[in-house]
Amino acid sequence: MSKQEKEYFHALHILEDNCTGCTSCVRVCPTEAIRVRDRKAKIDSLRCVDCGNCIEACAFHAIIPRSDTLDVIHNFKYKVAIISTSYFGQFTEDVSYEVAKQALYELGFDDVQEEAMVTQFQVEMIRDYIRANRDKRPILSSNCPTVVRLIQLKYPSLLSNLFQLEAPMSILTRYLRESIKQEKGLEENEIGIFLIVPCVAHVTAVHQPEGAYKHLQDGAFSIGMIYGKVREYIKHLKNNPPKIETFPKGLMWALSGVQADLVDCEDIRALSVNGVDNVMEILSRVEDHYLDQYDFIVLRSCTNGCVGGCLNVENPFVAMSRIKKMIKEGKDKKIDVHDLIELYHAGEFDVAPLSSRPVLELDKDIKKAIVKMKKLNEILTNLPGLNCCACGSPSCYALAEDIVQGKATIEDCIVLLRRHSREEEESKQEEINSAQDKV
Amino acid sequence: MRDFAAAKSEMGEYWYIRPGLEESVNGFFSAQPEADMALESQIPEKDFNQAGKGSAEVKNLLKRLGVNPGILRRVAVAAYEAEINVAAHSLGGTMMCRIYDEFIHIIFKDMGPGIADIEQAMTPGYSTADEMVRELGFGAGLGLPNIKKNSDALHIHSERGNPTLLEFLIYFMSDE
Numbered sequence: 190m191s192k193q194e195k196e197y198f199h200a201l202h203i204l205e206d207n208c209t210g211c212t213s214c215v216r217v218c219p220t221e222a223i224r225v226r227d228r229k230a231k232i233d234s235l236r237c238v239d240c241g242n243c244i245e246a247c248a249f250h251a252i253i254p255r256s257d258t259l260d261v262i263h264n265f266k267y268k269v270a271i272i273s274t275s276y277f278g279q280f281t282e283d284v285s286y287e288v289a290k291q292a293l294y295e296l297g298f299d300d301v302q303e304e305a306m307v308t309q310f311q312v313e314m315i316r317d318y319i320r321a322n323r324d325k326r327p328i329l330s331s332n333c334p335t336v337v338r339l340i341q342l343k344y345p346s347l348l349s350n351l352f353q354l355e356a357p358m359s360i361l362t363r364y365l366r367e368s369i370k371q372e373k374g375l376e377e378n379e380i381g382i383f384l385i386v387p388c389v390a391h392v393t394a395v396h397q398p399e400g401a402y403k404h405l406q407d408g409a410f411s412i413g414m415i416y417g418k419v420r421e422y423i424k425h426l427k428n429n430p431p432k433i434e435t436f437p438k439g440l441m442w443a444l445s446g447v448q449a450d451l452v453d454c455e456d457i458r459a460l461s462v463n464g465v466d467n468v469m470e471i472l473s474r475v476e477d478h479y480l481d482q483y484d485f486i487v488l489r490s491c492t493n494g495c496v497g498g499c500l501n502v503e504n505p506f507v508a509m510s511r512i513k514k515m516i517k518e519g520k521d522k523k524i525d526v527h528d529l530i531e532l533y534h535a536g537e538f539d540v541a542p543l544s545s546r547p548v549l550e551l552d553k554d555i556k557k558a559i560v561k562m563k564k565l566n567e568i569l570t571n572l573p574g575l576n577c578c579a580c581g582s583p584s585c586y587a588l589a590e591d592i593v594q595g596k597a598t599i600e601d602c603i604v605l606l607r608r609h610s611r612e613e614e615e616s617k618q619e620e621i622n623s624a625q626d627k628v
Numbered sequence: 629m630r631d632f633a634a635a636k637s638e639m640g641e642y643w644y645i646r647p648g649l650e651e652s653v654n655g656f657f658s659a660q661p662e663a664d665m666a667l668e669s670q671i672p673e674k675d676f677n678q679a680g681k682g683s684a685e686v687k688n689l690l691k692r693l694g695v696n697p698g699i700l701r702r703v704a705v706a707a708y709e710a711e712i713n714v715a716a717h718s719l720g721g722t723m724m725c726r727i728y729d730e731f732i733h734i735i736f737k738d739m740g741p742g743i744a745d746i747e748q749a750m751t752p753g754y755s756t757a758d759e760m761v762r763e764l765g766f767g768a769g770l771g772l773p774n775i776k777k778n779s780d781a782l783h784i785h786s787e788r789g790n791p792t793l794l795e796f797l798i799y800f801m802s803d804e
Contacts, residue, residue, distance in 0.1 A: 345697045346697030346698060346700060473687070476687070476700075476704055477701070477708050478705050545697070549691045549692055549694075550691065550693065550694030551692050551694070555693055555694060555800060558693040559665060562665060562692060566665075
């Protein structure tokens with residue numbers, strides 16, 4: 190299958206009935222993937238990187254995140270939930286770590302595991318990888334699916350800089366699948382492993398993982414979706430707090446700054462970047478070789494890292510502060526990573542090198558691309574330059590590009606249309622005036 | 629054909645051409661054909677917020693043209709270094725970018741005060757950057773050598789007290 194024919198799944202969709210064609214989403218899309226045509230927003234699936242900006246920008250609930258329905262867990266004999274660390278920042282401070290975790294068992298899972306359990310192991314894996322790949326600088330974190338897709342789309346020369354091993358939730362999935370199979374004597378297809386995630390990108394990644402060699406998860410639920418139910422259970426559990434294992438020191442994974450601090454050591458210099466605009470600026474600087482002094486860069490598309498995911502409930506700063514409190518107050522337990530190390534050395538966590546998604550180029554043939562670019566510039570000089578978005582494209586430049594690519598016409602520009610009709614009116618009026626003068 | 633060894637030793641004149649490209653490069657400089665596309669931007673003196681915008685613009689343009697990512701990075705580095713050089717060491721200048729279907733030609737012209745010794749300036753680590761420029765994290769003395777490393781042809785014309793011209797060519801054909 191060629192790259193162009195490949196269909197891309199995205200964990201969001203547009204409810205046409207709700208869409209007013211207001212263009213709020215068009216303006217906030219970092220990859221210019223949305224256009225309003227015929228008064229309805231449309232997403233180019235090739236360009237979408239699942240950042241979730243459009244969901245937050247839509248005031249009409251017309252862009253809806255997609256996640257699996259909780260019923261799907263019943264298709265499996267043994268049901269496992271893996272929770273993203275940002276989950277624990279979503280509750281008021283009277284809800285203990287243990288209670289918040291126990292509430293997930295109540296949802297119907299046989300086993301609840303935390304991303305936090307393997308984060309320290311992940312840090313060691315990252316350090317190992319950085320030291321083994323001294324020729325590549327900087328290594329870029331690959332945990333955020335939006336960042337990975339952004340690089341495929343806009344910074345393909347940096348694909349080889351990506352950290353090429355699975356992320357914590359997928360590592361845990363591989364490990365659990367193997368150990369449950371052995372311990373419970375179950376078949377692979379009897380075990381259902383599900384993620385509870387803070388963002389659209391992670392739902393997309395479960396359904397369409399980039400570079401995965403192995404069977405990973407069977408579905409993903411958003412924190413926002415289960416939140417209502419979980420709170421009900423929490424109410425009951427509060428009076429009777431359970432005694433279950435927790436991993437407070439591992440919670441740092443949800444915070445991009447803390448994660449970089451942990452990887453940082455004597456021979457490794459780490460930088461932390463979050464927020465999609467900052468991420469793009471930094472990637473562009475990496476492209477210029479201007480950040481080669483860093484060994485590792487943690488890149489997260491959302492504000493403050495995964496706590497900023499658009500399917501969370503709590504404000505990212507508040508959630509971050511709560512998680513920091515939990516890390517500070519928690520006691521460090523020794524986690525046996527013996528099995529994980531074995532799987533790591535057996536290549537269980539390897540991922541395939543990723544290919545680029547060249548959507549920016551105007552044409553495959555550079556000669557034709559230059560011709561199109563000249564045409565684009567010509568059109569651009571005729572456009573008003575207001576970037577008003579009224580045509581449904583994100584900017585005058587984007588409209589010019591759409592026209593060159595045959596996806597729009599100059600008549601789509603409402604400002605030009607208005608100017609022309611006014612000029613016509615004026616010239617008509619002049620004709621009438623001169624006719625009257627003659628009389 | 630230009631005698632490039634002789635030209636190199638001339639006062640205030642520096643030439644570098646990647647071996648194997650002499651004919652094509654000399655052909656280009658003697659014919660000076662009209663470019664398919666041009667881009668121009670100003671580089672104000674010591675304005676490090678502005679410096680870098682021109683090369684970023686070129687990079688975005690080349691992405692639209694589908695230029696190979698490795699080549700793109702070479703253009704980005706060379707253009708950015710040259711832009712920063714003009715901002716840091718001169719009284720300001722312009723960057724002119726000419727695009728052909730096989731290569732890009734970027735020309736930097738400033739308003740002086742010129743490079744006293746080009747050979748010395750080409751030595752890695754050598755820098756005349758002043759305190760202010762160094763404080764901003766520039767002036768490590770890697771500018772010109774880095775431009776040379778990333779370009780297929782480099783020409784500098786400069787004398788103390790006069791404006792400087794720096795131009796380079798980078799071919800789009802993948803050499804990897």
